[in-house]
Amino acid sequence: MAWGSFALLFALLSGVAAGPHIKKEMVESSERHNRYYHYEELRERLRSLAEAYPRQAQLFSIGQSVQGRELWVLRITAELHAQIPDRPQVKYVGNMHGDEAVSRQVLLYLADYLLRGYLRDPRLTRLLNTTDIYILPSLNPDGFENASEGDCTGNRGGRENARGRDLNRSFPDQFSPDSHPDLSEVPEVSAMINWIQSNRFLLSGNLHGGSVVASYPYDDSHRIQFLVSTASLQMMKCLNT
Numbered sequence: 001m002a003w004g005s006f007a008l009l010f011a012l013l014s015g016v017a018a019g020p021h022i023k024k025e026m027v028e029s030s031e032r033h034n035r036y037y038h039y040e041e042l043r044e045r046l047r048s049l050a051e052a053y054p055r056q057a058q059l060f061s062i063g064q065s066v067q068g069r070e071l072w073v074l075r076i077t078a079e080l081h082a083q084i085p086d087r088p089q090v091k092y093v094g095n096m097h098g099d100e101a102v103s104r105q106v107l108l109y110l111a112d113y114l115l116r117g118y119l120r121d122p123r124l125t126r127l128l129n130t131t132d133i134y135i136l137p138s139l140n141p142d143g144f145e146n147a148s149e150g151d152c153t154g155n156r157g158g159r160e161n162a163r164g165r166d167l168n169r170s171f172p173d174q175f176s177p178d179s180h181p182d183l184s185e186v187p188e189v190s191a192m193i194n195w196i197q198s199n200r201f202l203l204s205g206n207l208h209g210g211s212v213v214a215s216y217p218y219d220d221s222h223r224i225q226f227l228v229s230t231a232s233l234q235m236m237k238c239l240n241t
């Protein structure tokens with residue numbers, strides 16, 4: 001799913017019509033882009049963004065992993081306390097496979113970039129003025145901590161959660177209604193389901209690593225045309241190009 005998801009991410013950014021070409025100097029990022037952040041450091045970076053931009057960023061957790069790590073979400077939108085009802089909700093989820101770690105870093109950098117650009121870059125200002133963005137850099141923080149840096153075979157641990165479950169195979173599946181994943185084994189999946197059901201996300205990206213795949217709903221069915229309208233299918237194809 002990696003490249004499709006990135007394409008979607010950039011499509012979202014570039015789809016926003018550029019405003020007047022006045023660009024105030026962006027504040028330089030303190031990110032050095034040279035290593036992965038473990039749980040505490042990632043949490044501190046998210047927290048410091050929320051503190052630095054209290055009107056545009058809000059940090060919360062949707063629940064905890066098996067080992068008790070918070071599943072942090074940074075919400076980014078202009079004037080977030082104003083509760084603007086018709087602002088579309090968009091979410092990004094990274095690191096669902098704990099050893100697919102690039103998305104975890106990239107989503108943090110995206111958050112940093114969006115916030116630094118607000119009121120400086122007209123395109124980003126307009127994006128934050130019109131979109132309610134939710135960034136969950138790691139759905140599998142336990143897996144990440146168990147992964148080995150440099151292992152590209154996926155054999156040295158970290159893909160699954162701390163109960164050995166693949167989170168990406170643990171959602172109820174509408175095409176196999178008889179399969180009932182045991183949600184008590186995957187608190188990360190339960191948290192995600194509750195979060196999805198209590199919001200109205202219009203567009204989502206789930207970022208993986210390791211292969212070049214672009215999936216769009218409903219990707220585990222060959223009966224796709226019965227389930228997705230032609231218009232939304234075209235939109236998905238367009239976003240994935």
Ligand SMILES: *[C@@H]1O[C@H](CO)[C@@H](O)[C@H](O)[C@H]1NC(C)=O
Pocket residue numbers: 019078122125126129
């Ligand atoms: C974004 O919102 C701010 C505050 O309401 C407003 O001053 C600004 O003109 C808006 N900018 C864009 C590009 O939408």
Ligand SMILES: *[C@@H]1O[C@H](CO)[C@@H](O)[C@H](O)[C@H]1NC(C)=O
Pocket residue numbers: 142143146155156157158160161162163164
């Ligand atoms: C960490 O990964 C190893 C190797 O796959 C696995 O045997 C072990 O159960 C994992 N531990 C946790 C806590 O996930």
Ligand SMILES: *[C@@H]1O[C@H](CO)[C@@H](O)[C@H](O)[C@H]1NC(C)=O
Pocket residue numbers: 168169171206215219220
């Ligand atoms: C999990 O992975 C499969 C592909 O292997 C994909 O079809 C599916 O959409 C993914 N599910 C989630 C919830 O990310």
Ligand SMILES: [Zn+2]
Pocket residue numbers: 096097100168208209
């Ligand atoms: Zn994956």
